[in-house]
Ligand SMILES: [Zn+2]
């Protein structure tokens with residue numbers, strides 16, 4: 001871990017040499033008094049009187065220009081940035097760093113008067129805590145210690161209240177920015193708990209809220225250990241679970257409530273079929289790399305426990321999976337003690353539980369077995385989203401062997417025949433289908449592309465791996481074709497002269513949305529990052545050539 005440098009921190013948050021702008025403003029907000037009182041309390045040992053005036057002024061300026069009401073927390077985040085001024089960082093740069101820092105990590109937290117995003121982050125925190133520190137999670141649950149009690153300060157002060165020494169805080173913030181991971185704040189908070197676990201567990205439950213208040217990082221060594229623990233927690237997150245949680249961006253205020261509703265139904269982290277199958281099937285079957293020891297595909301050690309009823313297991317099961325025994329299915333007491341069979345794997349292996357399919361209550365042992373694992377304080381236990389049905393589909397799609405597969409009797413095979421009923425990675429599709437493909441293929445007779453035209457591989461679903469996608473875009477002088485590479489079929493044609501706009505997403509530049517002038521719905525595609533520019537230039541050139549003939553407007557944003 002590097003020691004901080006002022007220039008390093010500033011450089012990460014603000015363009016160098018941005019022109020100076022005036023920060024003066026009248027101190028006349030309706031709740032100016034609250035700001036004034038908070039300013040007096042903010043790092044009062046550190047601030048000189050003239051700096052306190054500046055702090056109030058910048059807070060007021062921020063609220064006015066960003067059109068937000070002042071909220072406690074802003075002061076704690078702004079203060080350390082203001083102190084950069086002592087190191088010859090101009091005031092407008094200090095301010096811009098603060099503003100950009102907030103925009104990066106908690107973009108709408110201060111916008112919403114009810115701190116709505118926090119309600120979602122509470123659930124996410126609980127899920128991650130349960131995965132990594134089930135004992136603490138159970139202790140909190142049993143004693144009604146909800147995340148709002150301990151977690152609010154993590155976000156509203158960005159740990160400024162937990163890391164009092166300003167140099168340490170700069171190191172942490174710089175580190176945080178470099179992770180470029182918006183779940184890292186949660187990993188860090190959980191790592192902090194892990195560090196103080198004994199202290200937490202030795203206290204009376206009643207006094208826990210006070211214990212939380214006293215947890216802070218006071219020296220460099222502690223910070224270093226907690227950061228290392230955070231990295232370990234991060235490394236032990238299933239990739240697809242991390243992906244699912246990130247899809248629910250709580251700072252997207254118009255979606256926060258619906259996201260919260262979805263996440264409230266999660267009892268634990270969900271992982272996607274592709275992860276469990278890739279991690280449990282033999283290396284040579286799922287990966288082409290030649291160095292299994294340093295393989296990037298094989299990341300975590302996994303055990304899949306197949307919790308389907310025995311009669312379903314008989315009609316096919318996955319390689320390297322453990323079949324939940326008949327006894328455990330029959331006797332609740334055996335199910336309760338079932339985790340004892342895996343004592344040797346505790347803390348070293350990730351355990352994924354799979355049911356027949358999602359949301360099927362009868363004969364569903366998954367939830368009960370999950371609870372048993374948590375009771376036995378096993379970390380790293382998750383449930384496979386979509387259950388056997390989705391895993392089965394994934395395996396068939398990638399021609400992976402299913403053992404003892406009796407296709408005539410297999411429930412999944414016989415439910416799959418109707419393509420309308422397909423359940424593919426449903427968790428993501430509920431909210432995040434970004435491109436719609438017309439289901440019926442339009443017979444297309446005339447194509448003007450040739451077999452040598454470049455195909456820009458693309459995906460239409462964010463959750464998909466682009467290299468596994470079947471789709472590509474072909475650009476010709478007049479048209480863009482959506483092409484199924486595997487089936488060698490054209491799926492849709494877009495006329496370039498009908499285009500009015502191609503926008504690429506700020507946070508994800510490879511995400512393109514196409515807007516057309518005619519009554520065509522918007523289309524969205526995700527390209528390979530390295531091919532975006534080339535693709536865009538090609539479309540723009542052809543468009544401009546066409547525009548010379550007709551006069552419509554196009555806005556192409558790079
Ligand atoms: Zn490999």
Ligand SMILES: [Zn+2]
Pocket residue numbers: 316392405406407410411412413414
């Ligand atoms: Zn089958």
